[in-house]
Amino acid sequence: MPKPRILFILKAPIVGRVKTRLAEDIGEVRALAAYRAMVEYLFDNLATHWPFEIHYTPTEDEDLMHSWLGPDHPYFPQPDGDLGCRMASAAENAFGRGAEAVILLGGDCPYVTPDLIRMAAGQLEKHEAVIGPAVDGGYYLLGLNRPQPRLFEGIAWSTESVFSATLERIKEVGLTVNILPTLEDVDDLQSLTRAETYMGKPIAVAE
Numbered sequence: 001m002p003k004p005r006i007l008f009i010l011k012a013p014i015v016g017r018v019k020t021r022l023a024e025d026i027g028e029v030r031a032l033a034a035y036r037a038m039v040e041y042l043f044d045n046l047a048t049h050w051p052f053e054i055h056y057t058p059t060e061d062e063d064l065m066h067s068w069l070g071p072d073h074p075y076f077p078q079p080d081g082d083l084g085c086r087m088a089s090a091a092e093n094a095f096g097r098g099a100e101a102v103i104l105l106g107g108d109c110p111y112v113t114p115d116l117i118r119m120a121a122g123q124l125e126k127h128e129a130v131i132g133p134a135v136d137g138g139y140y141l142l143g144l145n146r147p148q149p150r151l152f153e154g155i156a157w158s159t160e161s162v163f164s165a166t167l168e169r170i171k172e173v174g175l176t177v178n179i180l181p182t183l184e185d186v187d188d189l190q191s192l193t194r195a196e197t198y199m200g201k202p203i204a205v206a207e
Contacts, residue, residue, distance in 0.1 A: 004101035012061035025189040039107035084152030101145040108185040109140035123178035132180035138162040
């Protein structure tokens with residue numbers, strides 16, 4: 001089974017620029033701490049098992065990203081444009097660098113495990129796409145075995161229709177698809193509390 005390349009789509013950890021919906025409940029400083037904790041949890045659990053690329057924004061914060069996640073994986077700045085444009089670019093460029101399959105993953109869902117990635121990889125042996133729906137109507141994972149820019153066009157990002165619209169687009173394009181188990185993104189205090197329990201520790205705010 002070829003190993004898909006995980007494309008980690010991230011924002012630099014800067015107060016006020018990450019987890020803005022969560023920040024409405026808990027404040028910007030704690031929202032940043034939660035974001036860092038979830039990304040680090042995913043990174044520690046997955047990056048030793050799978051080839052990783054880290055796609056970050058803003059483009060001027062490469063040094064910050066390196067100091068945060070270390071030197072062992074390649075870093076690529078995200079281009080201008082909406083989330084769809086940035087994800088499409090990440091996938092196309094990864095395939096251009098020789099990836100046999102890609103899995104796009106954000107930092108909002110700490111419940112993604114190595115077993116789930118293996119499940120997605122196995123399904124990409126049988127299907128052209130794999131998608132993991134999120135409780136809030138988005139998706140936490142999208143896997144592809146070739147570039148599919150149309151899947152990212154005309155989607156109303158950050159709405160409850162993202163998963164359904166993307167699934168409809170997958171069918172319009174004529175791709176076979178496997179749907180993974182539904183998981184929860186962390187976007188409010190209640191979902192953060194559940195994530196803290198799952199990860200086994202409360203979110204610590206740096207002094």
